[in-house]
Amino acid sequence: xxxxxxxxxxxxxxxxxxxxxxxxxxxxxxxxxxxxxxxxxxxxxxxxxxxxxxxxxxxxxxxxxxxxxxxxxxxxxxxxxxxxxxxxxxxxxxxxxxxxxxxxxxxxxxxxxxxxxxxxxxxxxxxxxxxxxxxxxxxxxxxxxxxxxxxxxxxxxxxxxxxxxxxxxxxxxxxxxxxxxxxxxxxxxxxxxxxxxxxxxxxxxxxxxxxxxxxxxxxxxxxxxxxxxxxxxxxxxxxxxxxxxxxxxxxxxxxxxxxxxxxxxxxxxxxxxxxxxxxxxxxxxxxxxxxxxxxxxxxxxxxxxxxxxxxxxxx
Amino acid sequence: xxxxxxxxxxxxxxxxxxxxxxxxxxxxxxxxxxxxxxxxxxxxxxxxxxxxxxxxxxxxxxxxxxxxxxxxxxxxxxxxxxxxxxxxxxxxxxxxxxxxxxxxxxxxxxxxxxxxxxxxxxxxxxxxxxxxxxxxxxxxxxxxxxxxxxxxxxxxxxxxxxxxxxxxxxxxxxxxxxxxxxxxxxxxxxxxxxxxxxxxxxxxxxxxxxxxxxxxxxxxxxxxxxxxxxxxxxxxxxxxxxxxxxxxxxxxxxxxxxxxxxxxxxxxxxxxxxxxxxxxxxxxxxxxxxxxxxxxxxxxxxxxxxxxxxxxxxxxx
Numbered sequence: 177x178x179x180x181x182x183x184x185x186x187x188x189x190x191x192x193x194x195x196x197x198x199x200x201x202x203x204x205x206x207x208x209x210x211x212x213x214x215x216x217x218x219x220x221x222x223x224x225x226x227x228x229x230x231x232x233x234x235x236x237x238x239x240x241x242x243x244x245x246x247x248x249x250x251x252x253x254x255x256x257x258x259x260x261x262x263x264x265x266x267x268x269x270x271x272x273x274x275x276x277x278x279x280x281x282x283x284x285x286x287x288x289x290x291x292x293x294x295x296x297x298x299x300x301x302x303x304x305x306x307x308x309x310x311x312x313x314x315x316x317x318x319x320x321x322x323x324x325x326x327x328x329x330x331x332x333x334x335x336x337x338x339x340x341x342x343x344x345x346x347x348x349x350x351x352x353x354x355x356x357x358x359x360x361x362x363x364x365x366x367x368x369x370x371x372x373x374x375x376x377x378x379x380x381x382x383x384x385x386x387x388x389x390x391x392x393x394x395x396x397x398x399x400x401x402x403x404x405x406x407x408x409x410x411x412x413x414x415x416x417x418x419x420x421x422x423x424x425x426x427x428x429x430x431x432x433x434x435x436x437x438x439x440x441x442x443x444x445x446x447x448x449x450x451x452x453x454x455x456x457x458x459x460x461x462x463x464x465x466x467x468x469x470x471x472x473x474x475x476x477x478x479x480x481x482x483x484x485x486x487x488x489x490x491x
Numbered sequence: 492x493x494x495x496x497x498x499x500x501x502x503x504x505x506x507x508x509x510x511x512x513x514x515x516x517x518x519x520x521x522x523x524x525x526x527x528x529x530x531x532x533x534x535x536x537x538x539x540x541x542x543x544x545x546x547x548x549x550x551x552x553x554x555x556x557x558x559x560x561x562x563x564x565x566x567x568x569x570x571x572x573x574x575x576x577x578x579x580x581x582x583x584x585x586x587x588x589x590x591x592x593x594x595x596x597x598x599x600x601x602x603x604x605x606x607x608x609x610x611x612x613x614x615x616x617x618x619x620x621x622x623x624x625x626x627x628x629x630x631x632x633x634x635x636x637x638x639x640x641x642x643x644x645x646x647x648x649x650x651x652x653x654x655x656x657x658x659x660x661x662x663x664x665x666x667x668x669x670x671x672x673x674x675x676x677x678x679x680x681x682x683x684x685x686x687x688x689x690x691x692x693x694x695x696x697x698x699x700x701x702x703x704x705x706x707x708x709x710x711x712x713x714x715x716x717x718x719x720x721x722x723x724x725x726x727x728x729x730x731x732x733x734x735x736x737x738x739x740x741x742x743x744x745x746x747x748x749x750x751x752x753x754x755x756x757x758x759x760x761x762x763x764x765x766x767x768x769x770x771x772x773x774x775x776x777x778x779x780x781x782x783x784x785x786x787x788x789x790x791x792x793x794x795x796x797x798x799x800x801x802x803x804x805x806x807x808x
Contacts, residue, residue, distance in 0.1 A: 221560075221562050238616055238640060239615065240586070240611075242582050244561060264580050266580065293637075315665070317692075341717070343689060365717075365743075390771035391744075392744060421768060488793065490786075490789045491799075
């Protein structure tokens with residue numbers, strides 16, 4: 177090579193080497209899946225992905241995954257804050273996982289919010305399956321979803337203080353519709369608003385263990401299960417309290433107990449609600465309490481639990 | 492050129508220059524955005540635009556902007572009456588603005604109605620962001636929307652004159668400060684109605700109604716304020732009157748208070764509560780200084796760590 181060629185070669189080499197490294201692909205805030213998608217795509221609206229899992233893997237923390245059209249988008253493991261949305265008019269499903277697994281598994285960070293909106297989860301009656309399994313995270317919000325044919329529809333088992341809200345959601349044909357069973361000793365809060373839990377073995381079950389669990393169920397229906405609402409809190413807790421507040425709801429046609437409070441720490445309050453057609457309307461075991469506001473319809477339960485519970489007054 | 496040619500040239504030039512200017516393109520009453528749109532398009536259904544802002548800029552005053560398909564359509568500043576709609580089946584979103592900004596900012600005229608339907612606003616927890624910031628206008632209507640995860644507030648309603656806010660069938664969740672903060676700072680009359688509004692997990696609280704100069708009347712019906720800081724807080728810290736009617740609501744599991752009525756001496760704050768459930772809160776209800784809370788003796792106030800006693804009550808009529 178001539179001297180000039182050598183010099184130029186060196187110069188080019190130096191220039192190329194001093195170029196900044198190609199920046200890592202910035203994560204998108206909004207990604208999409210579609211029936212015609214492909215997981216080698218960047219998950220944009222124009223080039224959507226095929227599975228929810230791939231979309232979650234590429235979306236930024238706290239970002240949004242949206243289904244463009246109706247399809248099954250596969251089981252998901254969620255480890256960070258994310259919103260997953262299937263808008264009205266789209267039926268985005270997650271079909272039955274294998275036995276022992278969950279359609280959606282959430283093990284996220286302490287402050288992470290997981291939002292699931294408009295999804296259809298169907299366990300296909302495969303044994304030992306869960307619709308939504310929550311172990312760690314800040315809060316779980318489930319809106320406008322359908323969860324059916326699982327062993328556990330929603331299994332909320334936080335290891336630390338966490339919040340659950342479920343609204344406008346149907347859980348049917350699950351062995352346990354909604355189970356709230358924290359481990360550890362955190363403060364668990366929950367709200368079920370316009371939720372239907374039906375045709376299962378247990379409708380809503382709370383096992384508080386060493387945690388404190390405060391749940392409000394409002395404008396909901398728990399029907400055609402074995403036990404409607406089952407609260408098990410063995411230890412009396414003074415502050416904060418374990419409260420199951422049942423408001424303006426229908427607890428009907430459950431083949432065992434409509435409401436049952438087990439253990440000294442279980443306090444079920446019931447107001448403006450209808451408890452009818454159950455085998456036993458309401459029951460208490462081991463110092464659990466059911467307290468009415470004197471404003472319920474507790475009648476027509478087949479084998480007991482039609483009497484007025486102890487009542488307190490409005491304020 | 493010959494003299495005649497020159498003359499005609501001059502005449503033609505003069506005539507051309509006297510022609511009226513081409514009329515401005517009439518603004519459309521109905522415009523569209525889509526994921527495949529382009530902001531150089533006229534925003535018709537056949538040639539939609541790409542951003543809500545461009546659509547808002549071109550639509551006629553009081554016109555309608557509709558999203559055709561699901562995408563993020565960018566933050567918006569609204570300065571005139573308009574309706575923005577994402578119909579069922581479409582998830583039209585506005586993702587996180589930069590810190591210090593809002594997804595939707597409204598600086599409209601005193602008689603302008605701004606109507607937002609079916610939108611999804613997500614702040615992605617970016618610090619100091621607001622979902623909908625209303626600075627001026629006649630009225631704000633929010634329906635069927637989701638407003639979540641803003642670093643400050645979901646809705647910050649700070650009108651500079653008398654105006655109205657209506658929010659219905661809307662989820663306001665996971666905001667770092669307040670879900671909805673009604674905060675007029677001028678001498679005006681502000682009225683508001685929240686119907687089937689779900690305020691959940693807002694760390695400071697679900698709803699704060701606060702003023703030092705305005706008269707504010709807000710009704711909250713068939714709504715939920717739960718799993719947050721304070722459920723509903725009424726605060727009058729100047730010399731005017733704030734009234735909040737809480738009807739058939741669930742105020743549950745809030746880490747500070749369920750309901751608070753706070754008025755400085757010389758001001759008035761009144762919270763009425765009827766057919767509602769206040770449970771699982773750290774403190775069920777509380778009044779501060781001149782604040783008043785009145786029950787209709789038909790509520791469930793129980794299971795709060797404190798503040799379970801019966802408020803003063805009044806009868807039905």
